[in-house]
Amino acid sequence: MAHAHTETHDPTLYYVPHGTRWPIVGSVALFSLVGGAALWLNGWAGGTVASLVGFVLLLVMLWGWFGDVIRESIRGFYNRQVDVSFRMGMIWFIFSEVMFFGAFFGALFYARALQVPWLGGEGHGALTNEFLWPGFSAVWPTNGPANIGGAFETIPAWGLPLVNTLLLLSSGVTITIAHHALRAGQRGSLLFWLAATILLGLVFLCIQLYEYHHAYTDLGLTLGSGIYGSTFFMLTGFHGLHVLLGMIMLTVIWFRCAKGHFTKENHFGFEAVAWYWHFVDVVWLGLFLFVYVM
Amino acid sequence: MHPTRIRSRLAAAIAALASPVALANPERWQLNLSPGVTASSQAAYEMHMIMLWICVAIGVVVFGAMTYAMIRFRKSKGAVPDTSFTHSTRIEVIWTTIPVLILVAMAWPATTRLLALADTRDYEMTVKITGYQWRWRYEIVDYRGQAQDINFVSSLDLDSNRTRMLGSGLDPRAVQRDGVNTYLLDVDRPLVLPTDTKVRFLITANDVIHAWWVPALGWKQDAIPGFINTAWTDIRKPGIYRGQCAELCGKDHGFMPIVVRAVPRAEFEQWLADNGGTLPPGDLLATTADGPAAASAGSL
Amino acid sequence: MATHSATHDDHDHKPQGFLDRWLFTTNHKDIGTLYLVWSLIMFLVGGAMAMVIRAELFQPGLQLVHPEFFNQMTTMHALVMIFGAVMPAFVGLANWMIPLQIGAPDMALPRMNNWSFWLLPFAFFLLLVTLVLPGGAPQAGWTLYPPLSLQGGYSIAFTIFAIHLMGISSIMGAINIIATILNMRAPGMDLLKMPLFTWTWLITAFLLIAVMPVLAGAVTMLLTDKFFGTSFFNAAGGGDPVLFQHVFWFFGHPEVYIMILPAFGIISEIIPTFSRKPLFGYQAMVYATASIAFLSFIVWAHHMFTVGMPVGAQLYFMYATMLIAVPTGVKVFNWVATMWRGSLTFETPMLFALGFVIMFTIGGFSGLMLAIVPADYQYHDTYFVVAHFHYVLVTGAIFGIMAGVYYWLPKWTGFMYDEKLGKIHFWWSTISVNVLFFPQHFLGLAGMPRRIPDYNVAFAEFNMISSIGGFAFGLAQVFFVYVLWKASRAGVKATDQVWEGAKGLEWTVPSPAPHHTFQRPPVIDDSKLAHGDVTH
Ligand code: HEA
């Protein structure tokens, strides 16, 4: 989609793009993705195909949409005000993600501070325990009075999770170094440190996958391990997905850096991804503390 | 409807609003909460009336001022806007402070009443109530320190059940007991309780969430699968008190009523002695195919 | 699309083809129109479901539908009204009016704006299609409490994914509105000079971004409990069904303010216009809105007084809830003070605004009564609650939207609507809506639970009255559609200012507003703004 008129776009004015097809493609993509998933969950295997198609379409949409934006940006259509809009968009998007994780953290805190103690007869729950779950005492971790999912062990915090914490923390450092390099105009250093960030993320994910494998095969810890398994895998799983997404974004940014899309002053794409990466980092710190250590 | 009947209905309605008669069951044209037959229901009724009258009073002031403005400041009557009247710290402070004081005046009686309601100590009897889709199980756990083993299920009465079927052609008005319409408010086997006794309830459910509610007793309490909630009552007056499940629990949520028959202690003790064991199943239970649905949460 | 002339300065050039105009659009006015039309359609769909409910409840005994279907109607009615009618209507009004009110050329992120809208039809397809799937639509109420909601069949996954899509749509819409308001104001349009509709939306958008993800989290836990073996809401596994309620209402309570704050904004625009006098206590209005939003995060468990919380928690949630009456009262008093010593006329928007103030306040009073725990033990899950929330939602949110539609319609279409028909619509609606919902207070107090398809004979009279009111109110809305249709095609030409007392940037552009406005930031003349004088 060319924007002929914008060739004469006055950079003192706000850039209002003309029609775009990507949103409707995006809607069809998401529709197909989740509609297919719903069919699949209801036992219709063909749903997975629809889901896959939707997913691919989503990628196409993201590619095309961001491609448009990048092209317009390079051609200098965006002024300072557009830049601020993009920044606000990213900040509030990250805030919404924080609240999404908040729901699961909230569930974890409620479970640990209130519902499990009640089931175990503490505080408010004496009669619940006496009449419904005699013999169950509140300890964390737990898979509940009915031992849902069978016996399990947890992953000790001071082993691989600690390594993972260090990995993510250092990736926060490397991306900052990369940012400094970008601002100093040192392309080589930029690419190196950015690659290092991606690599650290990749190692993190591999360790996480290994840990999951270990949990499932050796420890008996699964998504079905009562409330502990539920909160553990949902929190770490959604975090892992966000790491994956962050890595994909970092990779795209790496190529854009390599192509010289960014200038010392003007590199919002880089910054947005860096913010996102820091957000993923902070969530992990919360996880490490509340899921593994405490 | 015959005019005299309408007139008597209206009279009844007005009487219901004016005098706090203790209605045991819903009445036609009933406009207000019933004060019920327990201290709790009395407390709820009092809080309700306090709130109602305060709100009415505030409403009179606010809507009165609005009406006055609508009449007095019409353009068609030549009103000229006073565009300088746009701000006044003094009035704004006043109309922030006064509501705060009113709220404190509401919160105080509400707090004392709630604290009394929450006090389940010193009970003389314990009844465990379990909600099922779509009936209630009652277990008399203890009475005056003595363990009891009465345990029975209470379901919608057959008459209501027949009538309530889609297109049954039966008239709900015809479902009566002792001259009272009991459509959807009657069960095969009521819960019998002694009057003037502090009864503690342990409330839970076996499948989904239900809520146990008899308006004349003054509260409802959710029945949560896997958890026990407590509540208590102390009924002052013998009688039959009807209620319903008050939490959406599936297709027959509207059809799992509750009936409490409150009798003097002596009579209750006699009833207890006569039934010192698990009662035979109720008539509905015996005749319908679908027993209590164990459903998904059946592992409990 | 590629053939537009070199600049888009003053002349009005809309895209030519239908698809270009509506499907691929990035224009805030067209997207606003899409939202508003969509909302109207959903209002009719949700209203038709309400008619099924009222028809079944017309008299005791089951005459029309099975209880299962009745519960589907209740659930879908609420979901469609909330997510399909009220929220999109407000977003549509925001799209149309916020750029005009703050002197912006468009929304901050126009392409994303398109996506926010075009996710909705797909989301609602997923939701509504469950009606024809085996097992039917969700039937656990709009609150989707487990374990009941997990007993559903095919509908669960569809409903949850539909909610995810609606959430994404709302979040993107809200981000756009925040970025527009914070970043796109014309020079001189200070925050404390902004019109109140813009202000209330700024705060609403914040609420949306804060709570829609929480709803997404809640329904995701439902999904995994149903399909992937987690035990969030299963006591046997150490979970708790009540946990869902906490997470849901952490979303749900702010959600009800999401549905009322923009209406407060609309009313705060209309009453000054037709009183020919600036809004009384402008700054207080802004701070009151912010306080309401803040409080809305810390009161959620007032929906859960009967779940068996410790008494300390009940007391805390009762007190916090009661506090909301204070800033809300400030709003009501300021509206009355705005009318005081004004010069009032009673065109349709003003009528709806006045109806709003009175009937919303009635709904607020019953809300306050519900906040009192010992009394709520009796009210909870009865028709008293149903009466409460329809007063705040129908005579609150919906009346607010209608007031806004009549107020701004001439700016959109360039024609005045037919004043006589508008007044008929108002009186018809106001009388019937009270016949519809006022008796529900009595039903609740007499002991009628909500969400039941059939009831004891004692409840027959008021139910019949309520249903008659319902049908009359429904017909009034069909009439409303006629009034709108008529006004969109012809009528007296509207002037730029439209209303004698109207102030603000939106009244400086032509009627109908051209496709592009404020391409160059307007020079702001404080005396032309409604709140150019910030001391009030
Ligand atoms: C737009 C939507 C909206 C709004 C604005 C409100 C506003 C309020 N609501 Fe309501 N509410 C709902 C929508 C809304 N509600 C819905 C949908 C439900 C049911 C959900 C479900 O279960 O399905 C519900 C349920 C609900 C409950 C749970 C009831 C139950 O299930 O048992 C409670 C309890 O506290 C409550 C309280 C309040 C209060 C205190 C306010 C306050 O904000 C009201 C404040 C306003 C005033 C008080 C009037 C004006 C003030 C003055 C004139 C000042 C002077 C006044 C005094 C000092 C008294 N609401």
Ligand code: HEA
């Ligand atoms: C913004 C939200 C909103 C709106 C606008 C409405 C509007 C209406 N609602 Fe409500 N409602 C809710 C939100 C809303 N509702 C919620 C949240 C619940 C709780 C659900 C739950 O328990 O889970 C609820 C529940 C609810 C119940 C209780 C159901 C139960 O507990 O089982 C009832 C019963 O009377 C009802 C009625 C109505 C009516 C008659 C209207 C009317 O105002 C609708 C008027 C509009 C029309 C009628 C459309 C126009 C007309 C046509 C399309 C043509 C057809 C017309 C005729 C045949 C006359 N609603």
Ligand code: CUA
């Ligand atoms: Cu049991 Cu409703």
Ligand SMILES: [Cu+2]
């Ligand atoms: Cu609330």
